[in-house]
Amino acid sequence: MKLTIEDVRSRFIKHFDGSTGSVYASPGRINLIGEHTDYNNGFVFPGAVEQGMIAELKVNGTRNVRAYSIDLKDYVEFSLDCEKGPNATWARYIYGVCREMMALGVPVEGFNTAFAGDVPLGAGMSSSAALESTYAYALNDMFGDNKIERLELARVGQRTEHKYIGVNCGIMDQAISCLGKAGNLMRMDCRSGEIAYFPWNPKGYQLVLVNSCVKHELKGSPYNERRLQCEHVAEVIAQNHPEVKSLRDANYDMLEEVKDQITADEYKRARYVIGEVVRVLTVCDALEKGDYETVGQMMYETHFGLSKEYEVSCEELDFLNEIAKEEGVTGSRIMGGGFGGCTINLIADELVDNFKKVVVEKFEAKYGKKPVIIDVVIGDGARKLC
Ligand code: GLA
Numbered sequence: 001m002k003l004t005i006e007d008v009r010s011r012f013i014k015h016f017d018g019s020t021g022s023v024y025a026s027p028g029r030i031n032l033i034g035e036h037t038d039y040n041n042g043f044v045f046p047g048a049v050e051q052g053m054i055a056e057l058k059v060n061g062t063r064n065v066r067a068y069s070i071d072l073k074d075y076v077e078f079s080l081d082c083e084k085g086p087n088a089t090w091a092r093y094i095y096g097v098c099r100e101m102m103a104l105g106v107p108v109e110g111f112n113t114a115f116a117g118d119v120p121l122g123a124g125m126s127s128s129a130a131l132e133s134t135y136a137y138a139l140n141d142m143f144g145d146n147k148i149e150r151l152e153l154a155r156v157g158q159r160t161e162h163k164y165i166g167v168n169c170g171i172m173d174q175a176i177s178c179l180g181k182a183g184n185l186m187r188m189d190c191r192s193g194e195i196a197y198f199p200w201n202p203k204g205y206q207l208v209l210v211n212s213c214v215k216h217e218l219k220g221s222p223y224n225e226r227r228l229q230c231e232h233v234a235e236v237i238a239q240n241h242p243e244v245k246s247l248r249d250a251n252y253d254m255l256e257e258v259k260d261q262i263t264a265d266e267y268k269r270a271r272y273v274i275g276e277v278v279r280v281l282t283v284c285d286a287l288e289k290g291d292y293e294t295v296g297q298m299m300y301e302t303h304f305g306l307s308k309e310y311e312v313s314c315e316e317l318d319f320l321n322e323i324a325k326e327e328g329v330t331g332s333r334i335m336g337g338g339f340g341g342c343t344i345n346l347i348a349d350e351l352v353d354n355f356k357k358v359v360v361e362k363f364e365a366k367y368g369k370k371p372v373i374i375d376v377v378i379g380d381g382a383r384k385l386c
Contacts, residue, residue, distance in 0.1 A: 003054055003118035005385050011070045012056040012114040021058025021112070022142065026133035026382040028052055028119035028126045029176040030207065030344055031335055032185055032295075033302055034280040036310060038170025039227050040234075041191040041246040042277040045284070046172055047200060048180025050379040053130040055115035057138050062110040067094055070116035080108055085164060089219070093128060096160030097135040104156070106144040120372070122215035124336025128165070129173035132157030137178065137382035150178040150382070151193055167218045168227050169337075180381035187284055191248065198287055200378050205292050205330060206352050207376035209342040210359055212316040213369065216340030223337055226269060226310065233270040236261050247273045265311075272309035276302060296331025296346050303333035303343075312338025316367060323362050327355045342374070 005023050013020060027048035034044035060066065066077045069090050076091040080102065085095035094113070102108050115134065119127040136153040140146055148156075157174035161167045171190055179186060184197040230247050236258045238244045244254065247270055255270050262270075279298045286294035303321050307313035317334050320343045324332030331346040347355055356373050363371045 001118070002050070003116055005054060008054045008056050008070065008114060008116050011068065011116070012112075015068045015075075015114055016058070016066070016112045019058065021056050022138070023054060023056045023385040024134050024138040024141070024383070025054045025385050026052050026130045026137060026177045027180055027379050028130045029173060029180070030125070030209065030376055031172065032207075032344070033276075033283045033298055033333075034172075035276060035302060035306060035334070035336070035338075036226065036273060036312070037248070037276050037280065038172040038190040039168070040230050040248050040273050040277070042248040042273070043187060043189055043280040044170075044172040045185055045187050045280055046176040046180075047185040047376075047378040048176050048182075048381050049119070049125065050377045051117075051119045051125070052177075052379075053115055053117040053119070053127070053134045054385065055113055055134045055138060057111045057113045057142065059142070060110050060112045064110045065094065065098060066110075066112045067091055068114040070114055080110060089165065090131070092164045093131045093160060094135050096164030097132050097156055098139065099164075100156040100159050101136065101139045101144065101148075104148060104152070106139060106148070108139055108143050111142075120211055120374075122217055122340060123209075123211045124216055124334075124338070124341025125209075126173035126177065126336070128161070129157055129177045132160050133174055133177035133382045137384075141384055151175065153382070154178040165219055166224075168224045169218065176381070178382045180379065182380045183378055185378065187280070191246075198284070202292060202346070203290070204349050206347055206349060208345045208347055208352065208356065209335065209374040209376060210320050210345060211342045211372040211374060212314075212320060212340060212363075213371060214314055214316050214340035216337065218337050221337070221339050222312075223339075226312070229266045229269045230273055233258070233262055233266050248277050250274055268309040268311070272305040275305055292330055292346065296329075299331030299333045299344070299346060300325070306334050306338055310338070314340055316363075317341075317343060319366065320359065320363065320371065323359050324355070327351065327358055329355055344376075
């Protein structure tokens with residue numbers, strides 16, 4: 001069910017002193033293509049979704065933040081000035097955003113807050129970025145005269161992941177959560193920060209997510225290790241090619257030159273990334289021509305790479321991908337960081353209903369539980385609701 005302002009407001013009133021504050025929202029995301037390219041300084045192609053986080057905030061005249069997670073029914077209070085943040089992970093996101101906004105000179109004051117979300121957790125749809133962006137946007141509005149631009153707010157969320165959560169993520173999730181536009185996908189050059197919006201109105205096709213419900217969490221996963229492997233390959237290539245600052249600048253020939261100096265795993269990781277950087281640009285060209293068959297083919301290639309070269313898939317996601325192929329789905333792949341979560345599927349209109357039915361039946365027959373189907377609607381980025 002779609003989360004509403006009232007769902008959050010009623011809890012905020014109940015939990016605190018009965019008064020109301022300001023309400024903000026930020027979305028989760030899909031990503032059409034460009035996975036694990038952001039921290040390699042390549043391109044990504046995400047879109048914001050309608051699901052996200054909603055938070056109500058009101059200054060409380062102290063230096064403390066009193067935070068209530070409606071979904072977890074958990075309450076945490078922390079001081080803005082304390083070097084050591086709270087223990088609960090969900091509260092560390094809020095603490096991290098507060099501290100990073102303060103580091104940018106925003107005079108954050110103590111506040112009461114309650115929040116809830118309707119992005120499925122661990123589905124690879126960036127519920128954590130939605131949380132970070134909601135608070136970064138809110139604090140900028142409440143205490144910072146909206147002086148910090150949206151891309152910088154996204155960086156606040158990214159630094160929160162790095163410094164307070166321990167996930168060395170790229171910028172994609174926070175960027176789309178802050179900068180998304182309804183009806184548009186956003187291509188971003190993660191090196192320069194340059195952004196281009198592409199209206200997403202595929203005639204005759206739909207995007208559908210299938211959530212395997214295998215919960216993924218980047219914290220403690222091999223995500224950071226993948227990043228280090230990529231950076232190491234780029235460093236080795238740079239010894240012969242100083243112009244290579246990250247894998248975004250490398251090509252297959254350069255990789256072959258250093259094959260003996262890197263591990264077999266590193267070789268596979270880099271092969272995937274080099275291919276993926278090119279695939280995003282191929283997809284952009286294809287979209288401009290309305291060539292969805294090519295878009296779909298690239299999605300299947302990405303899935304293959306994520307599964308066999310980058311090795312961030314799992315049995316359930318590979319199975320979902322196989323079903324998509326069997327059912328004539330135009331494109332299908334793992335979405336997000338991997339290790340669980342959703343596949344994203346580009347499906348011709350006339351096949352959508354049957355695919356939804358068949359994928360649920362086959363998955364349930366094999367794993368004894370139903371995957372969850374999510375229709376994608378491209379929504380807006382961070383905003384004030386009232
Ligand atoms: C996670 C990270 C992103 C990105 C994706 C993979 O969602 O937060 O920065 O690396 O994985 O594309």
